[in-house]
Amino acid sequence: MFTDIIKYFMFYSNQFCGILDTMIDYIFKKDDKLNIRKTIFVFLTLLCMAMIFYFSSQNADTSTKESHKIGKFIGYMIEYDFQDWSPDAQERYAAKLDFPIRKTAHFLEYMMLGILLTGVFYEKKRPKKQKVLIPFLIGTLYAVSDELHQLFVGLGRACQFRDILIDSGGVMAGILLAGLNIIIVRKILSVF
Secondary structure: OHHHHHHHHHHHHHHHHHHHHHHHHHHOOOOOOOOHHHHHHHHHHHHHHHHHHHHHHOOHHHHHHHHHHHHHHHHHHHOOOHHHOOHHHHHHHHHHHHHHHHHHHHHHHHHHHHHHHHHHHOOOOOOHHHHHHHHHHHHHHHHHHHHHHHHHHOOOOOOOHHHHHHHHHHHHHHHHHHHHHHHHHHHHHHHO
């Protein structure tokens, strides 16, 4: 057990440090001046990755309680008389929403990561394929490492291929959203 933890820690540390080294090398090229935009995006990307890591580190009971809080909030917003329901009925309602809430959270947190990674690696002169491929690969590798991390959290957490697909879809949606934003901003600026 202890050796498995050490192996996992070494693997995950190497993954994260490799991503971090690539991002830092990219930002601080010797012939480039410090780029404030990239620095801000790197900071926000690392913050997003830390947030994802934190949520993945929670045991299943804590995660379920958080999902049920959101489910009950949705119940209060959608159902006219939800506050009059019995606590057991409210809990059943929240439990029904648990799966979609969790998967939506996966998608949205990785969509944010995709937007931020696009901000880190976007350059006008870079070929379009690279503008999409680099952030997508980094985001997907992080999703894989995140799912592997959940194997070692225990207490009801598991590594699921479906979550990797959802996370990768979120990364791609974030990249496409960021790209659309860049196109719109360019069109607006070209008018003026």
